[in-house]
Amino acid sequence: MQLDRNEPSPDIRVLIVDDEYMVRSTLREEIGWERLGMKVVAEASNGRQALEKCAAYSPDLALIDISMPVMSGLEMIVSAKQDFPGLRFAILTAHPDFAYAQEALNAGALAYVLKTPVLVQDVERMLANCRDTIRAERESHLRVRFADQVLSRHAWDIRHALLLDLQRGSHIAESHWAYLFPYAKPGSAGGRDQAASASGALGAPSAQPSRLQVMYVTALHMKRLLARYPEADAPLVKYSLFQAVQEVAADCGGGTALPDATGGVYLIRTLPVSGSRTKSESDVQHIITRLNRFFANYYSADAVIGISSSRSSRESLRDMLHEAEAASELSFYMPGREAPYYAYEKKPAVRSSGAAWPKVEAELLAKWRQPHRADVPGCLQVLRHYAESDRPEPDKLRRQTLALLETSGVPLTRSDWNELTDNGTLNAWLDGLDKVLGRDTSPALISPAVPAMHEDIGKALDYMRSHLHDNLTLAKVAEHIHMNPSYFSHLFKVNTGTTFIDHLTGLRIERAKQLLQRPELKNYMLCDEIGFASYPHFCTQFKKHTGYTPSEYKQQVLASGTRDDGGK
Known part of the structure; x- marks a missing residue:
């Protein structure tokens, strides 16, 4: 969806409301409605009749006389604003005293014009101003709807990126906090909240001081769950889990959901400081019951939920994210699930120091x-x-x-x-x-077998050799051969004996040794050819692998007349 300024706007639908037939006739017949981009859709002789016409014809603008029998123009505006919030008003008045027009403007009218007599030019000038205002409002509403659609369509990506920033401890802009917590108003409750705001706390919608708590939601055997579906559908499954957590949170007191790459979801909730422990426990149980039902009904899986401690400062969110995920891992040692969730504050201390x-x-x-x-x-x-x-x-x-x-x-x-x-x-x-x-029935450690090169790793190496000039990353190469990055890293090391980065650097150095044999090619030009970010970095890596600087290597090759063709 794109906003096209060249696309003509639809005509503005106008309702004429006046108790004088001659005034209505003059307005209908003499105003250049088509030229103004407007169209008269109905007429009414009093305010009550006008409200009925509004329901039947959905006008955009009502051109109203102030003084009318049954229901005046001012009374009609007050009533119409409640039932038809998108309707705009322009006033016709026979009173030269500005006080009458001022009262109408205060009630929400866009403009007014005297109708004694009805001067077509004055009315058209007023209508043109109303038209421009209504069109500007339409464009603004369209942009808001467009922005909402973009945010909704890319909610997973946006929130995942914000989660990564939180986990890295990166600075989060206030606009991003407002996106995550649109209802939070720090400092709105006076002194105590203002102090909380200064220390980075988020205020609750109730304008009371609040604390934050994180719930980490995932499925037991998440990778097994995702393996049931084609790999191309994995993002849809992860998005459905994210949506489910977000919807459950919205129904159970609010919160903002942040998805991770594995399919798990962090739910950040605000808890009023003065709230009772029983109420808080009840809210948690309600969320857990809903999530368990969702996982069981739609994925035939058990939900695993870890809960962090609660803190007042949003700067503590990074630690709370870790706490919630660490608490969820208690399911590893508690297969009977003695509790419906795992709280970090009740997490047994890890006794292992690694020494054993x-x-x-x-x-x-x-x-x-x-x-x-x-x-x-x-x-x-x-x-x-x-x-x-x-x-x-x-x-x-x-x-x-x-x-x-x-x-x-x-x-x-x-x-x-x-x-x-x-x-x-x-x-x-x-x-x-x-x-x-x-x-594996063979004694692997006595004579470990040397496996043949995995077909997909062979494809990855071919891709790397032909794209050394690109900004190659492990994730990008894994995506090229349609493989999970973690498994690709493991399989790459098993097949090549080196890590992805070390092997990539080695390939680039070998290509550099070949290019250095060309006298016409300047050394600093090699960076673009083989993908090094800067010439100093290239020189450092080249000397580390060969024992020579690029210039020393080039002089040695040219002096000896030997060539390294890379085995070709």
Whole structure:
């Protein structure tokens, strides 16, 4: 949708209201309505009849006499403003005293003109001014509707970007705060609220001091849920989850939803400081009940909800986002879901300092070094005991175990990767490991197999070689081969033995060595050819990889007469 200033505006529909027939006839016949961009749609002889005509013909402008029987023009304006808020008014008056016109203008009329006598030029001049005002209002309303449509259409992207800014601790402009909390008016309740505003607090709609609280909403086994749908539909599923949380919040006292990339949603709520604990608990339970019903009915999944502590300063939101997500991860250790949600303030302290992991890692490696089949049950028992006794952060435990599998050369498919990084329970995670380890019957650590290059990684490398001049990122290359960025990073390292960035830099250095053999090409021109952001950065990386500066390398090649054709 675009606003086109060259597109003609529709005619403005006019209702003439006057108790004198000759005045109505003169206005109807002698005014250049078409030239003004207007059209008379109805006439009325008094205010009450005019209200009936408004309901039947929906005029944009009523041209009204002030003094009429049954219902005066002023009475009609007051009544019409309530029933027809989009209607505008222009006044005809036989009274030269400005007080009458002033009363009409105060009631909401756009303009007035004397009708003793009716001077066509004066009336047309007034109507032209009314026309311009109404058209300007139309354009303003159209722009507001257009802006609302844009915000609605891109709500996920806008709110996701704001979430990233909050998580990074970036400055949030006041206009963005107003977008997130359109009802919040800091400092509106007097001294105490003003002090809260100065420290960065958000006021509640009730003009009482408020506190903020964050709820993190996701589905148990979110990646498993998304895997039910084609990859192209994943954004639609994530958007539907975001919309559901936003709608539930709107029905349960308000709040603003911020979606993350995994499909989870952070719900930021304002809580009145003076509110009772029972009422707050009741509101939370109501939200949870609605969300559980939505997840069960539409996705056959359980909702997992983590709740942060409550604080008065919006500068604390970054910490509260982390608290809410960390609380939701308690579902990893509480498969029975003893509570309908997980509160950060009740979260057991993490006892694991990480000191026990090296011992666990060594024990697992020893079991995988057995000459025959790996001791899968023993490995799983070691991990279960470590998890239940030390209670490490679930995400850290998953990452450490995946790193160990990579080191061991255990082959992981994309579905394996998704299952082992999913936000499920401890039992489900161990079941996934059982499948992976049980499938790998060879003693991986004795003689790790060198897998053939994965087809998609081969495509990625071809794409990287042909686009070295572009601003290549891991996400961009992963998108090119239609692969999840996290899994692409893992698969890339397994197949190439290096990280994406290191390999990309190596490819660019090799291309630079070839280009430096061309005497006509200036060294500083290489940046654009191979994608380095600046010449100093290129020089630093080139010397790091070759031991020479670009100029030294070029002189050496030219002096020796040798050429490096990159294996071609």
